[in-house]
Amino acid sequence: MIGTDKKYEAIVIGVSAGGLEALTVLLCDLPADFAIPIIIVQHRAKDEKNLLEEILQAKCKLTVKQADEKEQIEPGKIYFAPANYHLLIEDDHSFSLTSDTFVNYSRPSIDILFETAAEVFRSNLVGIILTGSNSDGAEGIKKIKDFGGATISQDPASADYSYMPQAAVNTNSVNQVLHLNEIKKFILSLEYYGHKI
Amino acid sequence: MDDNKIDALHNLGKIILKDEVIFEKFVQELTINVTEMFRDPIFYKSLREKIVGRLATYPFIKIWIAGCASGEEVYSIAILLMEEDLLNRTVIYATDINQKVLQTAREGIYHMNEMQKYTQNYIKAGGKNSFSDYYMAKYGSVLLNKSLRQNIVFSVHNLAMDKSFNEFQLILCRNVLIYFNQALQNKAINLFYDSLCPFGFLALGNKESLLFSDKKKDFDEVDRHEKIYIKKN
Numbered sequence: 449m450i451g452t453d454k455k456y457e458a459i460v461i462g463v464s465a466g467g468l469e470a471l472t473v474l475l476c477d478l479p480a481d482f483a484i485p486i487i488i489v490q491h492r493a494k495d496e497k498n499l500l501e502e503i504l505q506a507k508c509k510l511t512v513k514q515a516d517e518k519e520q521i522e523p524g525k526i527y528f529a530p531a532n533y534h535l536l537i538e539d540d541h542s543f544s545l546t547s548d549t550f551v552n553y554s555r556p557s558i559d560i561l562f563e564t565a566a567e568v569f570r571s572n573l574v575g576i577i578l579t580g581s582n583s584d585g586a587e588g589i590k591k592i593k594d595f596g597g598a599t600i601s602q603d604p605a606s607a608d609y610s611y612m613p614q615a616a617v618n619t620n621s622v623n624q625v626l627h628l629n630e631i632k633k634f635i636l637s638l639e640y641y642g643h644k645i
Numbered sequence: 646m647d648d649n650k651i652d653a654l655h656n657l658g659k660i661i662l663k664d665e666v667i668f669e670k671f672v673q674e675l676t677i678n679v680t681e682m683f684r685d686p687i688f689y690k691s692l693r694e695k696i697v698g699r700l701a702t703y704p705f706i707k708i709w710i711a712g713c714a715s716g717e718e719v720y721s722i723a724i725l726l727m728e729e730d731l732l733n734r735t736v737i738y739a740t741d742i743n744q745k746v747l748q749t750a751r752e753g754i755y756h757m758n759e760m761q762k763y764t765q766n767y768i769k770a771g772g773k774n775s776f777s778d779y780y781m782a783k784y785g786s787v788l789l790n791k792s793l794r795q796n797i798v799f800s801v802h803n804l805a806m807d808k809s810f811n812e813f814q815l816i817l818c819r820n821v822l823i824y825f826n827q828a829l830q831n832k833a834i835n836l837f838y839d840s841l842c843p844f845g846f847l848a849l850g851n852k853e854s855l856l857f858s859d860k861k862k863d864f865d866e867v868d869r870h871e872k873i874y875i876k877k878n
Contacts, residue, residue: 495685495686495687495769497870516852517823517852517853517854518827518857530851530852532685532851533823533851533852544823545823545852546677546823546824547677547679547820547823547850548677548679549679
């Protein structure tokens with residue numbers, strides 16, 4: 449199994465249709481002292497404000513928030529890309545938002561988050577693709593793998609929408625194809641590379 | 646930059662400093678010009694409900710739209726002002742660093758296939774008429790009405806280098822500052838402060854704020870969500 453002998457600086461997750469349910473399963477049992485920052489692109493309506501964060505915050509023990517422009521990534525937090533902006537990671541581990549054109553019909557785009565995260569965190573990054581019906585994230589998964597990070601896809605057969613995890617699997621860059629509960633166990637087994645909170 | 650057969654980054658630096666044509670082309674490659682009409686309809690609604698009434702108290706209204714790209718936002722503001730019967734006593738200064746997109750903005754011709762989205766935005770923004778009243782469609786494009794364009798001045802302005810050029814009651818600079826580092830953001834906000842009349846309004850993008858600026862205390866929030874601020878006296 450990958451990951452057990454290594455330490456990680458961040459986990460990035462890309463998810464589209466069926467996301468709320470999958471994220472609830474994945475995130476809500478994480479303990480309050482889980483240190484590795486989790487950064488998520490969930491495709492969402494462009495005029496949606498904060499609903500997704502509010503729903504998950506009500507159920508999660510970790511802090512759930514929308515990533516702000518120039519905000520520093522901190523341990524123990526779950527960040528979401530805001531609606532209608534791409535989310536990028538900078539070299540100094542801060543967030544950048546852009547209103548560039550749509551990528552894979554999406555803004556925020558999973559590929560953009562994954563590719564910039566891969567360049568910054570290199571092999572200390574975990575990339576996860578969950579349910580969705582768009583191929584966004586497949587290129588990003590490839591890039592994470594190229595930089596030596598760990599790549600995981602939800603098992604397409606068990607996902608609510610199989611297209612997105614299948615597109616990731618088809619790149620041959622996915623280390624492991626797992627059920628949601630196995631992904632959760634995997635996340636819990638990871639060690640944080642950085643100072644403890 | 647492949648077109649100009651520039652082989653190394655340090656050569657590019659030398660060349661763009663000396664060659665104005667290549668510099669302009671470089672700016673065009675580098676700048677991001679994504680925009681739409683009535684983007685963030687709730688913002689326009691807020692502008693209509695909270696700001697327009699105060700603008701109406703001025704006999705002559707000056708508005709600066711900084712970083713206007715291809716002009717969609719400029720015409721959205723012009724439409725809003727026309728519906729509020731203010732356009733005929735307003736001058737809108739629309740500026741951008743990129744001369745090519747400014748030319749598109751001046752022409753006021755856009756793709757037909759965007760119009761469905763813009764119409765939905767317009768309705769959500771509280772538009773009072775039928776959106777199709779504002780343009781003429783032909784050959785897969787739309788031409789915005791001349792009446793919208795009569796009081797707009799399009800001009801090149803570089804937020805990083807150029808100074809204030811007038812005094813305004815409203816400045817819009819939406820989704821431009823996110824591309825700046827903190828020092829440059831601060832400089833731009835100071836420039837806006839210097840360019841606003843007392844009680845003038847500043848509108849930023851949804852994910853932008855005055856948080857990191859040393860002028861934070863010199864503005865009050867008018868609409869926290871839509872990032873509309875008023876300059877204190």
